[in-house]
Amino acid sequence: MGTMTVAETWAAPQAEGPLKAEVTIPGSKSLSNRYLILAALGSRPVRLTGLLRSRDTDLMIQALEALGVGCRVNPEDPTDLEVEPPADGRFHGGAQVDCGLAGTVMRFLPGLAMLADGPTRFDGDEQAYHRPMGPLLDGLTQLGAGIDYLGEEGFLPFDLVPPDRLVGREITIDSSASSQFISGLLLLSPRAEGTMTIIHRGDHLPSLPHIAMTVEDLCRAGVQVQADPDHCRWRVERRQDGGTRLPVRVQVEPDLSNAAPFLGAALIAGGSVTVPNWPGRTTQPGGLLPGYLKTMGAGVEMVSDGQGGASCRVTGRGSIHGLGDFDLSPAGEIVPSIAAMLVFADAPSRLHGIAHLRGHETNRLKALVTEITRVGGRAHELDDGLAIDPVPLRDMHGAVMETYADHRMATFAAMIGLRIPGIQVLDIGTTAKTMPDFPGMWGRMLHGSSEISPDS
Template identity: 50%
Template sequence: MVSILTGTEATGTQSGPWPAPTAERPVTAVVPVPGAKSGTNRALVLAALADGPSRLRGALRSRDTLLMAGVLRALGGEIDTDGPDWLVNPPAPGGRLAPGAVADCGNAGTVARFTPAVATLRAGDVTFDGDARMRDRPLTPLLGALRELGADIDGDRMPFTVHGRGALPGGEVTVDASDSSQLVSGLLLAAPRYDAGVTVVHRGARLPSGPYLDMTVADLRAAGAVVEAAPPERDGSRRWRVEPGTLAGGDRAIEPDLNSATAFLAAALATGGRVVVPDWPEVTEQPGRMLPTLLAAMGASTERTEDGLAVSGGGTIHGLDVDLSDFGEAAPVLTALAVLADSPSRLRGIAHLRLQETDRLLALAQELGSLGARITVTDDGLAIEPARLHGGRLDPRADHRLAMAYAVVGLVVPGITIDDIATTGKTVPDFPRMWAAMLSGRAG
């Protein structure tokens, strides 16, 4: 049996204050990044619903992905995460869940929002729970939509119990997913297995993180599902239709995690150096595809080489004014660069970051503010003014993206320590070692 890695175990470090290294010279390194969390967890769900076994090549081994594997095991799947390739065998038809089954979602949004629909397709009861923060994150619209589609679920927030009947009628449902696009993905991924498929209509404010929905649609189609995705309407509403049918197993290659590359590429701009991330995909649905343009706007030079995507810093960091509604994951690291910039920055379209692992907007303003940064939380984002910074102790508040962002600031500002750097194990196993290797010029 494979255990779930905690943040500390995933990074191989002890939790507690971590002295953020200051760069003594421009960083020059090649940094391979691990597989994408978003791709790994979508692939795990689709493999657990497939008609046959699957092999996932390049899967990310981190706390979030091992939590996903653990929940899918609780739902009857057989998942081997021991080797470099992960092997998934879906449950045998007609099997029942073990009595008292529990799905531990930790603080993983993809796990909490992608797996309840899978549970409705199993026979038996399973109780979903997670970390304290997960009990505050948006789930009610998803659970309400599943009930409308025929599910039997007790509760609207964790802990809640799904009483699986082995099938779900499906049909059409309207949901307000303006807090998280994962609420829609959680309905779509299992939809081919609903008796009537599903039509999902989003009505509400603009959907955040739209590229992740494009990723969900692309992954469904790659597994053999028939999906129609209408373009957004003027009022922000959207519509998807997934036909009932089977999903194919087989081999699936997981792309490198472009989100996790953000901090390493930002190090090149922060220090005036050069960082190359190998195997950067030519075409991808990951929102990280926007990163070269964003870094260039802040003063970097970017180019595709035979080795991968290369980012070079020019010695000066410029502020930027940008709508990050499609790529909110980049906001913490871009904020880290913005507090080092020579002009003001305005990051917009990221109000939904208040509902992530922590309230990222408030945390960035308070924690970096303790170093002297001038950050104002706005209705939909952050406004940052240049200021002189000093060292200090920063708390990432159990948020992996914040911990990595603070490491970027530490490259330039001496005397920064970061509490619980092990929280980076949520998505980047062994981040401290990778960061040290980058500073030394070694690959990886």
């Protein structure tokens, strides 16, 4: 990675006093891309509202269009989109799919390519060449796919040659590196002839809430799934019409993991931050965040909006408690935000169950240790996680922080900058992966805007 000049860095603003802001979070990336896939697998148009518009979802939309799916955006509201599946249910072969650095694109789209009438080429950013794909492609090979690697085996880029027929069977893979391998196979399963059974054979299965999200979304689309997560086994029955059937209109929940930097800011800077439209029940791993923040010493309350919804309000109380030995395996995607808060905690933390973060956009565990150390903090990797020890604020200092083309490392650095002066962030634009206007939203939060949205 080339060295960037100071002019290309973003000066992370320091909090000048306690916060008081309301921040509206864009739609969930995980749900947006799952609904796009499920809509494409159906037999009638589906309207998605509140859809996240970011690099990851735009890549998914472009890939679906390349496969012959109609995606019509409301010109007055880019978060309102109608998805029209191919008339005959068969996707177009010969497509080239740009996965960028999006795990949901590179691991969900190959399943749709199994239903195409010809080969599909999958490629992406150079950094994506290091994200594992092997277990998913192993599962697709068991279903009759041909995989021609154009680089290292088990990674992008590759060509996928679909089978003549997709017949359901029992598939066994090792999904220890990512729950997305299981989700990618589950999303394909409704179109298989007969019954599909997916079994994970490894010792550890990360991010089970994301698999539960996929199962719930399939059920919402009228698909019968027998889930046995205790035995790492999922059985999917084919619908009579051989596809999925989402409601004709689907509202996407806000991305609760993207709420983590903003709600965490209240602990680091003091004051309160409120996120509206918080779902009463959710399968998003970010839904665990309020409980984690309470454990770390925050005041957390759900405030009714009088219309059946609620807002989550988090208030800093002057100190941040260390977590001791703590299992974060259900919510690995919010670890960078949790880690940013724990840099300023009053006691050590040992975060466990997150070894799979080494295979995300970057090796997040190594990146977090590097960047915490860079500003004078103290951290080291564990076999299955991360250790963070408290350091007096006076011993920490400003620095130019790297983001590794990883949106969550960028928001982590912004959080560090709330309390440590002189933090500059390389490539803050990588946050566009899930939040197109993160710097603007962050600045408005700090300047006391009472209501902040991505478009304000």
